[in-house]
Amino acid sequence: MPDDGELAEYNPYDLMESEAARLEFYFSTLTGDAWDEPSACEGWSVKDVLAHLAGSEEYNRACLTDSVGAMFERYTSRGATDVNSFNELGVSDRRDQRPADLLDEWRRENGETRAEMRHRDGEQMPTSVGQYPVRWQAWHLASELATHADDVNVPVTHKREEDARRDWRVRFARFALAESKPEVEVQILAGGTWVRADGNEATLTDDDLIDAVNARLPADHKLKPELREKLASLG
Known part of the structure; x- marks a missing residue:
């Protein structure tokens, strides 16, 4: 749980x-x-x-x-x-x-x-x-x-809305990972979120983690394909 x-x-x-x-x-x-x-x-x-x-x-x-x-x-x-x-x-x-x-x-x-x-x-x-x-x-x-x-x-009409949406969405992205991919290690850092799975690790910005969990990372993102696939939990 x-x-x-x-x-x-x-x-x-x-x-x-x-x-x-x-x-x-x-x-x-x-x-x-x-x-x-x-x-x-x-x-x-x-x-x-x-x-x-x-x-x-x-x-x-x-x-x-x-x-x-x-x-x-x-x-x-x-x-x-x-x-x-x-x-x-x-x-x-x-x-x-x-x-x-x-x-x-x-x-x-x-x-x-x-x-x-x-x-x-x-x-x-x-x-x-x-x-x-x-x-x-x-x-x-x-x-x-x-x-x-x-x-x-x-x-998005103003920065306050942008910041608030990013905050709740990255929190839920981490929850969704814990729920559907409990084998993924997750640690909150000052500048983003560190993740590791199957020997691959990366530190992602809040926006990148949101995109990764929702399977919305751009094709040319530097994240390793194996980790990209592992993080995709929604969408």
Whole structure:
């Protein structure tokens, strides 16, 4: 069981709210060809990322209604075999929808998810990995929203916001590593985070650790491929 003490300073439900608000405002400003611009998600446009967010709410709703198994059965019957193919089906199902309709769907469904999870704080909820703390799931969803906001270049309006986002995201990156890759050694340093796994080690800045854990490091980053693969825990 990972130690979530480093996360105690933040409320994940508030983080979900702020990241959702950033995305909603940004999407509401887009018109025309802006929706077809490529995102940082390989093969996906900005519109595809919004479709993915809307599709992901099917999973969130299944968790909240204890119907994860039934949802997976529907998707596997259509050819989904892993997370990537599951996500691709969610996007392809919505590819012909207008951006405005996608935004309405995601805004409505995500708003219900945020409200219900906040209401259930302190409880457990069914997920794809079994019963899981609602609060930790809220952290995962806040992180996903933040990552996809970066994927579509949602602007950060001021340095205080940038610093606050970096702080909570690097804390959660270390938590996610401890949770899914406990074999990775992690030590917080004054200038970043030291990591070691399978004989490879590196000291990463906060931004680089966030990118590494979310599988968003640029291809030309100097981190050894073996360590890059080991650190990729989210995204």
